[in-house]
Amino acid sequence: MAKARVLIVGTGGIGTVSAYSLEKGGQAEVTAVMRSNYEAAVKNGIDIDSVQYGQVKAWKPTAIVNVVPNVSKGDVPPFDYILVTTKNIADIAPTVADIIAPAVTPGKTAIVLSQNGVNIEKPLIPRFPTNPLISSVAYTGATETSLAKIYQDDDDSQKVGAFRNPGVPQEVADEAAKSYVQIYNPDGKIDVIYEPDVNRVGWRKIAYNGSMNPISSILRMEVGRMRMSRHIIDDLIVPIVLEVRAIAEAKGITLQPDLIHAVTHQDPRDTGFKPSMCQDFEKRNLMEIENLIGERLREAEKLNVPTPTLKVVYGIMKGLQLGIKEEKGLWSPKYDPGNPYE
């Protein structure tokens, strides 16, 4: 059987581990789009120091490219799947839809978003109305420590299911998600599984990412240290988790009764782990603020759910993001038209 053609856009921590798992399964050939790490990967391959796969040295997927291939010209065969593993920075162009558009074949390519956050599929629906949209909620732990050098500290673990895209019959989207899991994990040896209720799973995950990620970034603190402070947990983490639960409930999504315990005890007791947002902040990378916090606030407003803690945290994170945007030349200190504080 011909292997599935998978394009991975954003081959950093999660993208590299996914590329390796996909090719190891034997049913996919991966084209990896790389950017800052492109030259290092082409010259020396990719090193993965992996809790799951051991020391992988100088590895290369089937193809490495430094631009998203344009399939419309007909000289590149269409892709069966595009796996998006960039950070989702919705407040800065180009958006995910703009980045992947050249490689999408209407009615054929299934688009898999393996990114943290809620509502990440929404901007893709009008742009790709005939393509199945798939959610991969990832629990894998992986970091690019230097160019094309990956440290994987948690096994590849994902729950995969279809988003709703009104132009695609639900059974077609569900089938695409199941086929993706089959290609990714053909002999069932890894924890990458089909999840029919992936929306609920995404909301559960955001109870962690929406609380631990921003608070660790603001405090620049590991999760283990935060857990040792009752103030941090009682006054910051718990209120956010309760607000996330209230928004989810207003949307008809019931999260588990022991959610607070599950979030606060997700990581080992004395862990030195800092969530991905805190790592980005320390590297002075843009952070995934809109899909982890902003989108939930907007949902809460629509549903009249009070979210005082989230609102304060959002304001602080927007301020921190502004500093990073200014450093990158993406913002200059000036008043926007209509700003009443001028």
Ligand SMILES: NC(=O)C1=CN([C@@H]2O[C@H](COP(=O)(O)OP(=O)(O)OC[C@H]3O[C@@H](n4cnc5c(N)ncnc54)[C@H](OP(=O)(O)O)[C@@H]3O)[C@@H](O)[C@H]2O)C=CC1
């Ligand atoms: N890391 C983790 O353990 C976990 C991460 N996640 C989620 O997974 C997603 C990916 O995270 P992670 O792997 O950590 O991210 P990384 O920052 O490690 O990797 C993102 C990659 O995307 C590349 N990229 C960004 N924009 C483009 C573009 N326009 N064209 C080509 N390449 C691009 C970056 O290139 P460049 O270096 O040039 O910027 C980088 O190589 C995020 O949504 C994150 O929240 C979820 C669970 C765990």
Ligand SMILES: CC(C)(CO)C(=O)C(=O)O
């Ligand atoms: C906690 C983790 C690694 C997922 O398990 C994550 O999602 C993040 O750091 O943003």
